[in-house]
Amino acid sequence: xxxxxxxxxxxxxxxxxxxxxxxxxxxxxxxxxxxxxxxxxxxxxxxxxxxxxxxxxxxxxxxxxxxxxxxxxxxxxxxxxxxxxxxxxxxxxxxxxxxxxxxxxxxxxxxxxxxxxxxxxxxxxxxxxxxxxxxxxxxxxxxxxxxxxxxxxxxxxxxxxx
Amino acid sequence: xxxxxxxxxxxxxxxxxxxxxxxxxxxxxxxxxxxxxxxxxxxxxxxxxxxxxxxxxxxxxxxxxxxxxxxxxxxxxxxxxxxxxxxxxxxxxxxxxxxxxxxxxxxxxxxxxxxxxxxxxxxxxxxxxxxxxxxxxxxxxxxxxxxxxxxxxxxxxxxxxx
DNA sequence: GATATCCAGATAAAAAATATCCGATTAAGG
DNA sequence: CCTTAATCGGATATTTTTTATCTGGATATC
Numbered sequence: 001x002x003x004x005x006x007x008x009x010x011x012x013x014x015x016x017x018x019x020x021x022x023x024x025x026x027x028x029x030x031x032x033x034x035x036x037x038x039x040x041x042x043x044x045x046x047x048x049x050x051x052x053x054x055x056x057x058x059x060x061x062x063x064x065x066x067x068x069x070x071x072x073x074x075x076x077x078x079x080x081x082x083x084x085x086x087x088x089x090x091x092x093x094x095x096x097x098x099x100x101x102x103x104x105x106x107x108x109x110x111x112x113x114x115x116x117x118x119x120x121x122x123x124x125x126x127x128x129x130x131x132x133x134x135x136x137x138x139x140x141x142x143x144x145x146x147x148x149x150x151x152x153x154x155x156x157x158x159x160x161x162x
Numbered sequence: 163x164x165x166x167x168x169x170x171x172x173x174x175x176x177x178x179x180x181x182x183x184x185x186x187x188x189x190x191x192x193x194x195x196x197x198x199x200x201x202x203x204x205x206x207x208x209x210x211x212x213x214x215x216x217x218x219x220x221x222x223x224x225x226x227x228x229x230x231x232x233x234x235x236x237x238x239x240x241x242x243x244x245x246x247x248x249x250x251x252x253x254x255x256x257x258x259x260x261x262x263x264x265x266x267x268x269x270x271x272x273x274x275x276x277x278x279x280x281x282x283x284x285x286x287x288x289x290x291x292x293x294x295x296x297x298x299x300x301x302x303x304x305x306x307x308x309x310x311x312x313x314x315x316x317x318x319x320x321x322x323x324x
Numbered sequence: 325g326a327t328a329t330c331c332a333g334a335t336a337a338a339a340a341a342t343a344t345c346c347g348a349t350t351a352a353g354g
Numbered sequence: 355c356c357t358t359a360a361t362c363g364g365a366t367a368t369t370t371t372t373t374a375t376c377t378g379g380a381t382a383t384c
Contacts, residue, residue, distance in 0.1 A: 001242075002371090003163050003251050003280075004341065011276050012257055014169075027360065036260035041343050047362070060351025061359040077277060080163075089165050089251075096176055098198035101314045113303045114173050117238055121290035128283035141275045152263045164340090166372065189329065203374050209331070222382020223328040328383080334375075342369065349362075354355100 006045035006083040008035050013046075014074065015138050016112060017055065017067045019154060024161045025057070025064030034156070039071035052082030077126055090118035168207035168245040171199055175208075176236065177300050179217065179229045181316060186323045187219070187226030196318070207245060214244030234297035239288055252280035 001050055013031050020026065034041035049055040056068040060065055067074070092115035096103050111119070142150065175193050184186065190208055194201035208227055211217040218230040229236070253275035258265050273281070304312065 001163055001165050001246050001251050002249070002253060005253065005255065006342095008253065008255060008276070015276075017234065025360095029360085032328095034261045034263065035257045035300070036264075037257065038343060040345075043361080044343090050361095057361055058351085059359095059361045061357095062352060063350080063360045065361090066189050076283065084163050086289065091164060091167070091170065093167070093170060095170065095197045095199065099196045101311070102198075102319050103311065107308070107311070110306065113306065114170070114177075115301050116266065116302075117294045117299055118291075120294070121238065121287055124290035125283055125287035128286035129280075132279045132282070137275050137279055140278075141339070144275065146269070149263070149265065149269070156263055168373095187329095187359085191329090200374060202376075205330080206374090212330095219330060220382080221328095221330045221380070224383060225329045227330090253372095325368070326384085329381080331378100331380075333377090333379105335374100337372100337374070339372070340369100341371080342367100344365105346365085347363095350360080352357100352359085354357085 001089055003080065004083055005037075006042075006048070007080055009035060010049055010083060011040060011076065011079050011134075011137075014049075014054070014067065014071075014079065014134055015066060015141065016153070016157065018071045018134060018138060019077050019157050020066050020161070025062075025066045026157070026160055027064040030160050031065070048082050049079070052078065052080055054082055070135075071138060074134045075130045076132045076134075076137075077129035078143050080129060088119065088122055090115065090122065092118075163251055165242065166245060167199075168204075168210070169242055171197060172207050172211055172245060173238065173241050173296075173299075176211075176229065176233075176241065176296055177303065178315065178319065179227060180233045180296060180300060181319050182228050182323070185229045187224075188319070188322055189226040192322050193227070201315055210244050211241070214240065215323060216274055232297075233300060234295050236296045237292045238294045238296075238299075239291035242291060248280065250284055252277065252284065254280075265301070 012035060016031070016034065017026060028043045029039050046055060050065070052055050053068055054074055055065050057063065057065050092112065094108065096112050097105070097108060103109045174197060177276065178193070179188060190205045191201050194204045208217060212219050212227070215230055216236055219225065219226050221228050254274065256270065258274050259267070259270060
């Protein structure tokens with residue numbers, strides 16, 4: 001059970017996009033260089049962010065990506081759902097209907113207890129993701145990292161949009 | 163992000179093994195027939211259960227699998243860990259070290275804030291799994307299902323060990 | 325000794341994740 | 355108007371993971 005690399009990539013990228021001044025954007029190539037990830041594939045992940053309403057894109061020369069909303073309105077759950085889709089981790093294939101003692105469809109109106117139990121756990125997971133916003137993560141990062149490094153990144157961003 | 167089929171299979175199977183009288187076991191073939199899942203592959207999953215200490219096996223004729231402990235000592239987390247292994251869903255590849263603003267290893271002693279945030283969510287997931295035991299699930303199932311179906315399964319188990 | 329069973333390792337097939345490429349569109353700037 | 359830089363969507367290729375099977379060996383029962 002693993003999350004795609006896109007989740008890691010785009011979460012980090014959102015923390016960079018958050019540093020952009022109003023009206024500016026960063027190209028996929030610039031972002032791919034910044035994190036040394038494959039540009040063409042990252043492009044796909046960014047499109048997923050856009051479709052989910054987390055980022056917005058501007059086409060054409062001097063275009064690029066930027067955040068669509070404020071960092072305190074973007075939770076980790078938003079990002080995971082954008083990249084991974086809405087499917088639950090536990091896949092119930094209704095094997096209770098199989099075999100010599102299989103249940104008939106009419107006796108399967110309520111979900112089976114095992115599927116429900118896993119669904120409960122996934123709800124806890126989602127809630128934990130939802131309660132953590134980009135804003136919170138960036139604040140933690142700011143207090144943990146050196147002022148030099150923060151400056152380094154800000155300078156890089158400035159250079160890109162100059 | 164998906165759990166393997168083995169998680170669904172073996173969880174259901176544990177609820178059947180729990181019905182066995184002391185000292186008896188069920189063969190992989192019988193279990194595979196019961197749920198109509200591929201026998202050879204199920205065999206692998208059952209071996210994982212055994213190595214995790216959830217089930218124990220008896221070789222030779224009239225051998226098979228049975229639970230190694232009581233149902234209230236087996237949590238869903240135990241089963242997931244047995245089948246899926248201990249790896250976290252979020253894979254931190256330390257991309258903060260990459261690119262023009264990459265951090266040096268000495269500045270990465272504490273885990274990055276993003277990885278920590280996902281780890282928190284996974285902790286919530288694991289705890290929710292751990293708090294749900296086979297005993298609890300079976301009790302729910304017993305109250306939700308018809309007495310006829312319970313009897314049907316009990317009869318099938320009896321026939322297998324006869 | 326014949327049979328039924330688990331076990332470990334090797335291998336194969338199918339599915340999913342990862343990655344790349346290309347043609348179309350769109351906007352900026354000379 | 356033309357060139358350049360950028361996203362977009364679709365098609366395709368590669369790699370990895372999951373799913374599944376096979377085979378030979380060990381072991382216990384009858």
